[in-house]
Amino acid sequence: MLSDGAKIRALIVDDEPSARRRIKQLLARDAEVEVVGECTNGYEAVAAINECAPDLLFLDVVMPEVDGFEVLARLQSERLPLVVFVTAHAHYGPQAFKIPAIHYLLKPFDRKSFATALERAKTKLASARGSELTRALLEELRAHANHADRILVKACGRHFFLKAEELDWIEAEDKYVRLYVGRESYLLREAIGSFESRLDPKTFPRINRSTIVNIDRVLELQPWFHHDYRVILRDGTKLMLSRNYRQRLAELLGSKL
Structure with missing residues (x-):
């Protein structure tokens, strides 16, 4: 008591x-x-x-x-x-x-x-x-409380580090996550929730259940069907922003959706 x-x-x-x-x-x-x-x-x-x-x-x-x-x-x-x-x-x-x-x-x-x-x-x-x-x-x-600055990945038989800031976006693939960096992508054996916890949430917000985006790569938000939005990245990649994650992204961008 x-x-x-x-x-x-x-x-x-x-x-x-x-x-x-x-x-x-x-x-x-x-x-x-x-x-x-x-x-x-x-x-x-x-x-x-x-x-x-x-x-x-x-x-x-x-x-x-x-x-x-x-x-x-x-x-x-x-x-x-x-x-x-x-x-x-x-x-x-x-x-x-x-x-x-x-x-x-x-x-x-x-x-x-x-x-x-x-x-x-x-x-x-x-x-x-x-x-x-x-x-x-x-x-x-x-x-x-420090977030990960580098991510260890494996490709072509070698291990190397990616800087977190190099990541454009991340997508869940079952029990894995795929990291997109420019024209390259890397598969990492880790659930998206666990991987998300290693990133700075102010830089890498979740935009739907299976996608995390580097907010510095966001170029445009386009209204879409059913009050959803499309997130357009600087390289032209189009991703979906669902309603459950809209408020958080709006806060980070300093705008209302």
């Missing part, structure tokens, strides 16, 4: 229904915790945090459009709850950021690891230092 004896108000943010359900079931076992809401994306999360003012946030890192880090960046400092990051990507663990004090749960997690994270959160919240600690740790996280 909190220092004043009140229940801990928890908010769950994850785009995977099974993950939200798992966290909610585990929290339901604890009489000291009250789940005040569930969110399926970053936009909902920002609104819910501002409205509900939760004490504890279980936050997925990789989500479409607005990821976990962007959610926190959009909050006022006085609104920051204590954060437990939930991720399926090991490179988002504490060693990657060199910040061991922030909580991380690596999917799939068991009851023991969840209980450990929850107890650590309770301890900090009960000490009335939770919000101050969270603010300090998030500032440190933002300072250390």
Whole structure:
């Protein structure tokens, strides 16, 4: 419980229904915790945090459009709850950021690891230092969180690096991603969600479920059928922008769609 004896108000943010359900079931076992809401994306999360003012946030890192880090960046400092990051990507663990004090749960997690994270959160919240600690740790996280500058690829029997800035666009192909660089393309064995998490979201936004684009390559947006848009790149490549990803791209381009 909190220092004043009140229940801990928890908010769950994850785009995977099974993950939200798992966290909610585990929290339901604890009489000291009250789940005040569930969110399926970053936009909902920002609104819910501002409205509900939760004490504890279980936050997925990789989500479409607005990821976990962007959610926190959009909050006022006085609104920051204590954060437990939930991720399926090991490179988002504490060693990657060199910040061991922030909580991380690596999917799939068991009851023991969840209980450990929850107890650590309770301890900090009960000490009335939770919000101050969270603010300090998030500032440190933002300072250390670096996106990949180089991508290792294999072609013609050799391995070499591509600079992230050289990528024009990326397309999902089942469990692979195809990287387009000028007239060349390279196939990489990695799911698009995982690959997306290694890129700077301000430079490489998702424009539909299977496509990421380098925003510096965007030349034009053309209205298309059913309120969708076509994204025209500088080399003439035509890609589709779906409605679910339109708002994020508009924000990055500084325009309304």
